[in-house]
Amino acid sequence: xxxxxxxxxxxxxxxxxxxxxxxxxxxxxxxxxxxxxxxxxxxxxxxxxxxxxxxxxxxxxxxxxxxxxxxxxxxxxxxxxxxxxxxxxxxxxxxxxxxxxxxxxxxxxxxxxxxxxxxxxxxxxxxxxxxxxxxxxxxxxxxxxxxxxxxxxxxxxxxxxxxxxxxxxxxxxxxxxxxxxxxxxxxxxxxxxxxxxxxxxxxxxxxxxxxxxxxxxxxxxxxxxxxxxxxxxxxxxxxxxxxxxxxxxxxxxxxxxxxxxxxxxxxxxxxxxxxxxxxxxxxxxxxxxxxx
Amino acid sequence: xxxxxxxxxxxxxxxxxxxxxxxxxxxxxxxxxxxxxxxxxxxxxxxxxxxxxxxxxxxxxxxxxxxxxxxxxxxxxxxxxxxxxxxxxxxxxxxxxxxxxxxxxxxxxxxxxxxxxxxxxxxxxxxxxxxxxxxxxxxxxxxxxxxxxxxxxxxxxxxxxxxxxxxxxxxxxxxxxxxxxxxxxxxxxxxxxxxxxxxxxxxxxxxxxxxxxxxxxxxxxxxxxxxxxxxxxxxxxxxxxxxxxxxxxxxxxxxxxxxxxxxxxxxxxxxxxxxxxxxxxxxxxxxxxxxxxxxxxxxxxxxxxxxxxxxxxxxxxxxxxxxxxxxxxxxxxxxxxxxxxxxxxxxxxxxxxxxxxxxxxxxxxxxxxxxxxxxxxxxxxxxxxx
Numbered sequence: 001x002x003x004x005x006x007x008x009x010x011x012x013x014x015x016x017x018x019x020x021x022x023x024x025x026x027x028x029x030x031x032x033x034x035x036x037x038x039x040x041x042x043x044x045x046x047x048x049x050x051x052x053x054x055x056x057x058x059x060x061x062x063x064x065x066x067x068x069x070x071x072x073x074x075x076x077x078x079x080x081x082x083x084x085x086x087x088x089x090x091x092x093x094x095x096x097x098x099x100x101x102x103x104x105x106x107x108x109x110x111x112x113x114x115x116x117x118x119x120x121x122x123x124x125x126x127x128x129x130x131x132x133x134x135x136x137x138x139x140x141x142x143x144x145x146x147x148x149x150x151x152x153x154x155x156x157x158x159x160x161x162x163x164x165x166x167x168x169x170x171x172x173x174x175x176x177x178x179x180x181x182x183x184x185x186x187x188x189x190x191x192x193x194x195x196x197x198x199x200x201x202x203x204x205x206x207x208x209x210x211x212x213x214x215x216x217x218x219x220x221x222x223x224x225x226x227x228x229x230x231x232x233x234x235x236x237x238x239x240x241x242x243x244x245x246x247x248x249x250x251x252x253x254x255x256x257x258x259x260x261x262x263x264x265x266x267x268x269x270x271x272x273x274x275x276x277x278x279x280x281x282x283x284x285x286x287x288x289x290x291x292x
Numbered sequence: 293x294x295x296x297x298x299x300x301x302x303x304x305x306x307x308x309x310x311x312x313x314x315x316x317x318x319x320x321x322x323x324x325x326x327x328x329x330x331x332x333x334x335x336x337x338x339x340x341x342x343x344x345x346x347x348x349x350x351x352x353x354x355x356x357x358x359x360x361x362x363x364x365x366x367x368x369x370x371x372x373x374x375x376x377x378x379x380x381x382x383x384x385x386x387x388x389x390x391x392x393x394x395x396x397x398x399x400x401x402x403x404x405x406x407x408x409x410x411x412x413x414x415x416x417x418x419x420x421x422x423x424x425x426x427x428x429x430x431x432x433x434x435x436x437x438x439x440x441x442x443x444x445x446x447x448x449x450x451x452x453x454x455x456x457x458x459x460x461x462x463x464x465x466x467x468x469x470x471x472x473x474x475x476x477x478x479x480x481x482x483x484x485x486x487x488x489x490x491x492x493x494x495x496x497x498x499x500x501x502x503x504x505x506x507x508x509x510x511x512x513x514x515x516x517x518x519x520x521x522x523x524x525x526x527x528x529x530x531x532x533x534x535x536x537x538x539x540x541x542x543x544x545x546x547x548x549x550x551x552x553x554x555x556x557x558x559x560x561x562x563x564x565x566x567x568x569x570x571x572x573x574x575x576x577x578x579x580x581x582x583x584x585x586x587x588x589x590x591x592x593x594x595x596x597x598x599x600x601x602x603x604x605x606x607x608x609x610x611x612x613x614x615x616x617x618x619x620x621x622x623x624x625x626x627x628x629x630x631x632x633x634x635x636x637x638x639x640x641x642x643x644x645x646x647x648x649x650x651x652x653x654x655x656x657x658x659x660x661x662x663x664x665x666x667x668x669x670x671x672x673x674x675x676x677x678x
Contacts, residue, residue, distance in 0.1 A: 054672050057582065059582055059671045059672045059675070060672045079587070080586060080587065083581065083584055083585070083586045083587070084584070084586075086582060086583070086584050087583065087584020088584070092579075092582050092583065094579070094675070098575070098576070098578075098579040098675075099579075100302070100576060100579065100580065101309075101576065102302050102305035102306050102309060103302065103305075111298070111583065112583045112584055114294055114295050114298050115295060115583070115584045115585055115589070116584065117295060120294070121294050161583065165584075
């Protein structure tokens with residue numbers, strides 16, 4: 001019944017540099033990402049990884065082919081429809097963190113929720129606090145602006161921000177590319193945990209270590225994509241049972257907040273009963289995954 | 293609503309984050325607005341003073357001159373006295389000369405009419421038509437060290453060796469005739485008879501002031517004069533006001549052209565500031581768009597920056613401008629020329645509100661274009677921007 005989180009069908013992208021030089025960044029790329037997947041796309045620079053990521057994030061349009069997100073064909077949507085779509089369906093994590101410099105850590109996480117107009121200020125603050133706890137952000141830095149946070153802390157804020165509107169999937173572009181080894185390990189563990197809790201995550205990287213924790217690895221070369229055989233190994237979780245249990249509780253709290261929000265929206269008739277049912281179903285699926 | 297407040301706060305923090313640039317931009321707007329507001333206040337004072345003077349002078353009276361600006365024969369005064377409704381026709385002679393080597397206007401009227409032209413503050417009026425006595429404006433007298441009883445020498449082109457007059461009274465500066473007839477100069481009043489000699493106008497008058505019996509009959513009298521003596525130009529209070537008005541309008545046009553230039557400069561400053569803000573934030577705009585900020589919201593953020601600059605600049609400028617207007621009216625104008633200009637300082641909300649509105653409109657318009665460009669930035673390109 002449920003459609004895949006992301007489906008790219010025969011996507012090509014050609015850039016024109018000047019009159020006669022054309023660069024084929026993507027050639028007939030097809031990619032299917034199921035809900036709950038954790039995939040990585042690796043490949044040398046210039047292989048088309050970033051282009052694919054931009055197209056999957058609706059930041060760019062394919063020259064040909066179709067892109068379906070959550071069952072919706074976004075290929076022909078207008079710029080403003082795409083803005084609304086991105087806001088609710090896609091979370092971005094960038095290599096250079098890209099936090100909003102004028103906003104504090106917690107405000108950065110609140111911003112997408114406030115932009116969506118689905119959350120009241122209080123709800124947004126509470127959910128942001130839980131999300132930051134979930135990614136292990138130190139609570140005494142909540143009011144710090146980004147320039148007074150370490151790289152690892154900034155990336156944690158970015159991940160919490162990506163999760164803010166409960167997106168269909170998270171797109172991470174070299175999430176550890178600008179971090180030291182220990183911060184990288186923390187971010188990798190966080191992403192793994194989030195996936196275990198049911199979040200769909202797509203990573204673009206050339207860090208093989210990072211790629212190894214994902215469930216599926218795709219290689220890109222010359223604008224074409226190749227799938228590697230599914231990994232049989234599951235990376236050991238670098239986290240003890242007690243810590244995991246506390247994260248689990250935070251995740252369940254977040255899901256409860258989300259359920260309260262959806263119920264409020266439904267009661268005040270801001271969403272249809274159909275999307276209410278679907279959202280509830282999603283939440284239940286996630287709850288099941290977190291509990292096991 | 294929350295979202296808009298949140299984005300406004302973003303704009304505010306953005307400006308706060310670069311205090312020097314923000315401060316300088318606000319200063320630029322403030323200077324433009326301050327010049328506008330102060331000139332507005334000076335012009336308001338000028339209008340008020342001119343209106344008052346003409347009103348007190350003429351009231352229901354009428355001024356008669358020759359159409360060709362030649363002097364009028366004194367015989368005409370007698371003829372006009374015979375027109376029904378005329379209470380009295382008063383001959384007036386004016387001319388320029390020197391008082392103790394200072395420029396001055398000489399006003400000569402029958403001595404029993406002097407007090408309707410000049411308000412005497414100290415001393416007395418001129419005692420007889422043939423007395424060598426005069427009235428001086430108080431401020432000029434004080435400046436020249438002249439007091440009641442002193443003797444001053446009046447020199448005109450016709451009496452180059454000069455004639456000594458005794459100062460018998462000091463009149464109010466800006467006496468009644470100033471604005472309407474002679475402009476804002478020192479006016480020395482003498483008797484009509486002495487004026488005829490000084491200005492070589494025996495048997496003629498420069499103009500005739502006509503008093504009517506009944507103020508409601510002014511237009512009848514004016515018509516009678518116009519029909520009987522077509523070569524005379526008749527002006528009523530309204531005509532004089534209109535003339536003065538057209539001069540004031542010219543002054544205003546000059547004033548506001550100068551101000552408009554300063555507003556344009558302020559607007560360009562705002563535009564520059566907002567454009568720089570956007571340049572520095574291209575990448576961040578890409579991020580904002582990628583997390584779901586709509587083009588309209590981006591537009592809102594940067595328009596907000598422009599508006600905040602305009603609001604602060606406009607407020608500062610209006611306050612400064614009112615202060616500057618006060619200083620110009622009370623300190624600068626009375627000392628700048630050889631004759632005094634004393635204008636009333638009128639504190640009304642109008643210049644303040646106008647200054648604020650103009651500042652906000654200018655900054656809104658000048659930040660519109662860069663903000664529109666910012667809202668159209670494509671996220672992919674913005675994210676690639678280093």
